[in-house]
Each structure stands twice: as C-alpha cells, then as structure tokens.
Amino acid sequence: MPWGENQIYRLRRLFLEGFLAMDIAEPLVSFDAEADARTVHDFLVEKDFDIVGVRQNGLVSGYVRREDLVSGSCRDHARPFSPTDDLVRDTANLIDAVKSLATNEQCFIVVLDQVVAIITLSDLEKPPMRMFLFGIITLAEMLMTEIIRNRYSNGTWQQFISPQRLAKAKDLQKERVRRGQKVDLVDCLQYGDKGRILSYNEDFRAALGQESRNHARKTIKELETLRNNLAHTQEIVPDGWQRIAIACSRLEQNLETLAERVKQLKQSKPHRTPENNP
Numbered sequence: 001m002p003w004g005e006n007q008i009y010r011l012r013r014l015f016l017e018g019f020l021a022m023d024i025a026e027p028l029v030s031f032d033a034e035a036d037a038r039t040v041h042d043f044l045v046e047k048d049f050d051i052v053g054v055r056q057n058g059l060v061s062g063y064v065r066r067e068d069l070v071s072g073s074c075r076d077h078a079r080p081f082s083p084t085d086d087l088v089r090d091t092a093n094l095i096d097a098v099k100s101l102a103t104n105e106q107c108f109i110v111v112l113d114q115v116v117a118i119i120t121l122s123d124l125e126k127p128p129m130r131m132f133l134f135g136i137i138t139l140a141e142m143l144m145t146e147i148i149r150n151r152y153s154n155g156t157w158q159q160f161i162s163p164q165r166l167a168k169a170k171d172l173q174k175e176r177v178r179r180g181q182k183v184d185l186v187d188c189l190q191y192g193d194k195g196r197i198l199s200y201n202e203d204f205r206a207a208l209g210q211e212s213r214n215h216a217r218k219t220i221k222e223l224e225t226l227r228n229n230l231a232h233t234q235e236i237v238p239d240g241w242q243r244i245a246i247a248c249s250r251l252e253q254n255l256e257t258l259a260e261r262v263k264q265l266k267q268s269k270p271h272r273t274p275e276n277n278p
Contacts, residue, residue: 015135021097022090023128025109025117028053030060033075041069054078060115098248134230143258144194150265160197195220207257
C-alpha cells in the first residue's frame with residue numbers, strides 16, 4: 001500500500017523528536033570530592049553501579065569509575081566531563097545519546113548547565129529505546145518500499161531476487177488477498193529482499209554512503225537482525241550494540257535522503273503502473 005509524502009514526514013518527525021535522551025536516563029548519584037574512595041567503591045558494589053558523580057563546591061564537576069576507587073579520595077580518581085563527547089542536553093534525542101555512547105559507553109544528561117543524569121549501555125534495553133529503534137527501522141523499510149514501487153515499474157525489480165524469494169513473496173500476497181487485503185507484490189517482500197534489490201542501484205548506494213553492493217547488503221542484514229530481536233523481545237545489548245550504532249549513524253540524514261528520493265521518483269512519473277496481482 002503506497003504511503004503519502006505527508007504521512008512519511010509526520011512519522012519521521014514523530015520518531016526523531018518524540019523520543020528524548022531523558023526518557024531512558026537514570027539520576028546520577030554523586031559524592032563529595034573528599035569522600036573516601038573505598039567507602040564509595042563499596043557503595044557502588046552494593047548498588048551495582050559502575051559510575052558515580054564527583055561534587056566540588058556542591059556541584060557535580062566530574063565522575064569516577066568503580067574500578068578506579070582503590071585508595072585515597074574520589075578527587076584522586078575523578079575524571080572531567082568532555083563537553084564534546086560525554087554531555088548531551090535533556091532535550092537531545094536518542095540518536096545523540098547513542099552517538100555519545102558509541103564514543104564513551106556512557107553519556108551524561110545536562111539540565112540548566114548541570115549534570116543530573118546518566119545513560120549507560122544497559123539503558124538501551126528500556127522500552128522507549130526499543131520502540132524508537134523498531135520505529136525508525138520500520139520507517140526506513142517503508143521508504144525503501146516506496147523507492148522500489150516507484151523506481152521499478154511493472155515489477156521489473158523481480159530480476160534482482162532469487163526465484164525462491166520471489167515465490168515466497170507471491171505466496172504471502174495470495175494469503176493476504178485471501179484475507180481481504182489489497183496489497184502489491186512489493187509489499188510482501190521481506191526486509192532483506194528490499195535491501196538486496198536496492199543494493200543494485202548505484203544512486204541509492206551513493207546517496208546513503210554505501211561503498212559497495214556487499215557493504216549495503218551487510219548493513220541491511222544488520223538492521224534486519226536488530227529489528228527481529230526487537231520484535232521478539234530479545235536482548236539487544238551487548239551483542240546488538242554494533243547494530244544499534246549502525247542504525248543510528250547518519251540516521252537523520254539517511255531518512256531525509258530516502259524521503260527525498262521517494263518524492264523525486266513520484267514527481268518524475270505521470271502515473272503509477274500497478275504491479276502484478278494474483
């Protein structure tokens with residue numbers, strides 16, 4: 001079923017602006033810089049925390065890791081925040097949080113210029129992050145479907161997938177028609193099938209910064225695996241961490257590029273030619 005340009009735009013805005021870093025953050029516990037390192041270490045062990053904030057003059061100015069607290073005071077092991085990597089605003093979206101995590105494996109949330117919360121890799125398992133990831137991967141699939149629908153008229157995309165995969169799509173289409181659904185054959189392709197078809201399109205690969213056909217397919221496969229894990233409520237960290245980073249890297253640019261490509265293809269066609277129906 002074709003999607004309109006306004007529908008795609010609204011969905012893209014919903015996922016990119018509707019989920020914020022604060023939705024998965026936890027309050028950052030902090031201690032004074034002069035606090036005994038071993039005492040703080042024991043506290044972190046008891047609470048199963050890895051990081052704690054360090055206060056100077058009443059304000060959190062840095063942090064310490066549990067494994068560093070072997071002697072002395074928190075001041076002796078304090079690490080400063082890196083404004084370019086560690087810190088994100090409370091209004092930042094989840095993409096910004098993932099980018100920071102990719103560099104440091106944690107990021108800190110700033111409210112009114114003060115660090116108040118933290119996000120670690122384990123927080124990516126929380127429902128808001130899972131909803132966000134599943135949504136953006138599904139949105140990307142919708143855009144890929146529209147590109148195929150408009151780029152390859154009369155089902156000419158069929159030459160790019162195996163007879164077995166094509167037969168599977170046709171069987172699914174027949175079943176959905178039997179249930180009273182009106183769908184094109186392209187709507188019955190699997191995520192990987194759509195990625196494989198578009199991997200043959202040099203313009204598509206170039207627009208998304210994919211170096212080669214194989215590189216494009218590998219990326220699609222990673223996203224498909226991540227989506228399947230999300231759909232079946234399987235853990236996505238730590239094994240899926242690389243896939244999450246892939247999903248979020250250049251995400252905003254890629255979704256905009258795909259949406260613009262759909263718009264251009266629709267404008268270049270005087271009308272849409274229906275695909276084969278069973």
